[in-house]
Amino acid sequence: MMTADRRRVPPGAGQPGRQRLGRVLLVEDEQDVAELIRYNLTKEGYDVILSGNGNEALRLAREHDLEIDRHRFEVRMKGRPVELTPKEFELLATLAGTPGRVFGREELLDIVWGRDGFVEPRTVDVHVARLRGKFTIARLEEPGIETVRGVGYRFRDKP
Numbered sequence: 552m553m554t555a556d557r558r559r560v561p562p563g564a565g566q567p568g569r570q571r572l573g574r575v576l577l578v579e580d581e582q583d584v585a586e587l588i589r590y591n592l593t594k595e596g597y598d599v600i601l602s603g604n605g606n607e608a609l610r611l612a613r614e615h616d617l618e619i620d621r622h623r624f625e626v627r628m629k630g631r632p633v634e635l636t637p638k639e640f641e642l643l644a645t646l647a648g649t650p651g652r653v654f655g656r657e658e659l660l661d662i663v664w665g666r667d668g669f670v671e672p673r674t675v676d677v678h679v680a681r682l683r684g685k686f687t688i689a690r691l692e693e694p695g696i697e698t699v700r701g702v703g704y705r706f707r708d709k710p
Contacts, residue, residue, distance in 0.1 A: 574598045575592055577592070577601050579601070624640060633689055633691065639682045653704070654703045656704075
């Protein structure tokens with residue numbers, strides 16, 4: 552089993568001055584293999600959290616309040632389910648997939664709604680408001696979606 556000091560890679564690790572691309576939870580019981588993968592992911596700009604087994608990985612994943620399961624089409628906040636429409640789900644999954652990255656409205660329209668039909672850019676604003684509202688109605692903390700004035704939205708990266 553890995554020691555706690557080897558589990559998390561410091562945010563400044565990797566190439567100096569390079570923007571972090573996101574966070575990866577790596578589950579691998581072979582320490583040498585885990586270190587090799589961790590090294591390469593860190594070099595590419597990812598923050599890496601290592602886990603030696605599935606149970607520990609689940610615990611680490613749940614430390615973060617928001618859970619998004621694309622395979623089951625489920626969202627949970629602090630273990631409680633949140634019912635979302637398909638577009639709300641895809642919007643949240645897209646933003647949360649790369650914390651800290653700012654997405655413009657047009658980019659989100661392309662990713663979530665595709666190029667089929669005509670959709671107003673303000674549709675994104677309406678869906679973000681509804682998404683936030685669903686968490687409020689369920690008496691849950693809102694997910695970390697921040698408005699970047701004049702640009703679009705980003706998912707707040709946890710420190």
